[in-house]
Amino acid sequence: MSETPDAVLRLLLDGRPRTRAELIDSSGLARSTVTARIESLLASGLVVPSGEAASTGGRPPGRFRLNPMARLILAADVGATHLSVALTDLTGAIVARSTTPLNIAEGPEIVLAEVVRTGQSLLKKAGRSLADLAGTGVGLPGPVEHSTGRPNHPPIMPGWDSYDVAERLSRELPGPVLVDNDVNIMALGEHATEYADVEHLLFVKVATGIGAGVISGGRLHRGAQGAAGDIGHIQTPGHTELCRCGNVGCLEAVASAAAIASRLNVRGSQDIIELVRAGNTAATTAVRQAGREIGTVLAAAVSLLNPSVLVIGGSLSQAGDNLLAGLRESIYSRSLPLATKDLRIVPSRSGPDAPLRGAAVLVQRQLLG
């Protein structure tokens, strides 16, 4: 077997038509290998002839291009209290979507049945069928052992621990099923859509919980057990607040939307955002201070990883500039000049699309290597 079995399809993913000679040249594969691969891709409809040479009749076509709608990817973002499902084409562009309220504590059987039902409904509306699915990507709001696709002691997902999500969905959906945690798929989505050329990016989600996704050398860094990026339980210097994990002073217990909401006596992110927008001083101060605390931990992450882009996403990132101002204050005061001289600290651009785009990226990477 070749080291790069899907090099031909991967080369065509940018949408640009290429000749056989170009595909041989760029892939470094043998002519016979490329020819066989093109034949197989034409037969499956994933690739189609392209360009003027196709109109000359009997001669074989000169160029080939990806047919992005030949197959669809099912992307699901399972949140604590919502379910978003989308269909994307093979380039990851969203072609249909649906979001419904759903409590993850209903358990995997009910939630995953709803993923399948919504996927089938979206396919039907698009005039397509299950047979058109290339694969399914799922994001879950807790730690996932990526190699097995099973949640690993997820704190806010009762009934999900070690549940075989991929196996359950594979019973009804064709193609590979890939599962990862929500922050990793947000990082993948933000990277793929907004920063595809950036080698080193750190994505931080600030919401009810706090977590990070690490892009290293253009690839998601998952770590040995898929637990990389779990920064919510790093100790915040000078704090002793009790955390739901059983430890004290965890970043999440100090600076998450849940921690701020509890301090302000409101329910969550949305209330905090409204108070900040209304100019409430206590809320503004609390968000800025949370930014400083998160920034202390991120300063350490910046020193360790030296990313060129630090993206702040999650619901609390919509609370105006106060969060980022606090973050920048800590990071610039605590990091070495070399690590911050070209560092961009920016709010998420892809917003609510990020997890769906990222779930599609999981499938693309699986199919294309």
Place this chain on the structure above:
Amino acid sequence: MSETPDAVLRLLLDGRPRTRAELIDSSGLARSTVTARIESLLASGLVVPSGEAASTGGRPPGRFRLNPMARLILAADVGATHLSVALTDLTGAIVARSTTPLNIAEGPEIVLAEVVRTGQSLLKKAGRSLADLAGTGVGLPGPVEHSTGRPNHPPIMPGWDSYDVAERLSRELPGPVLVDNDVNIMALGEHATEYADVEHLLFVKVATGIGAGVISGGRLHRGAQGAAGDIGHIQTPGHTELCRCGNVGCLEAVASAAAIASRLNVRGSQDIIELVRAGNTAATTAVRQAGREIGTVLAAAVSLLNPSVLVIGGSLSQAGDNLLAGLRESIYSRSLPLATKDLRIVPSRSGPDAPLRGAAVLVQRQLLG
């Protein structure tokens, strides 16, 4: 050009002889490409015929293997007060070495002239010449912008800031010259020699300074400016010691060998190690406490990166089990169960060879991709 120009040579690096068919199969390259590459490697002497088929006279040989001594790699580890230089074969195995006291504050002209002189002397003793050099790898005790090979505001290297180390050495040495910081080359060396199959490894050097080298997905993670791993100036919770960088509470100001030595009124690592070995309680307590402080910062790094191996190297790692005991105490008390369930926290095995082996790896990676 192929995406994998040196795939043939890279495949042979493990020393196992392979047939042309095996090389075509494993590389995925076209037969004509592999044949041309083998011819060129045979002509240069880097690869030689191997096995029984070579003795059958006129027929082309059946197998090919790397000739590890065909070319040599010059590896230099420039420390604050010493210079180590080695010759390695193409597999990175050290074949000759020399270590001399040398103060880095003498400046780049004097130090690099000594690197060249020592390299020439080692080559002469080995009966080889400059023409036999495949390339040179250099480790420096400060931040290096890897893309340019220039030190970037190195705190303990007066006269070296922005100095073009690669250009200076290239004036006298053939082949590529690669420059990186000392902790990165220690991480590369430890990984290549002891943990080649480990995907995610964190190497921490505890000496006069404190720094880390991050291996992610089997590759060194250098970050955007090559500053990744610079953990010596992360804030240690609860500390306000003044650091030479101008900030307060930096890990290096709290828990480095320099900080402990100053507290114990001795000169450095060697004195501390002797006191610990002699059973001095103040020294033992100080080293264990330093382990706890370093562990607090590493607990955060473990949460962020989820490595499977955490290697502790550098001079202070020779101070018995106290440093590791303190480290383990903090890391296990502050990390989530998933990130530590299979984590190995171990002392460096490759010891003083690590930086030289790592400097050789820099050249291997450059030559072989």
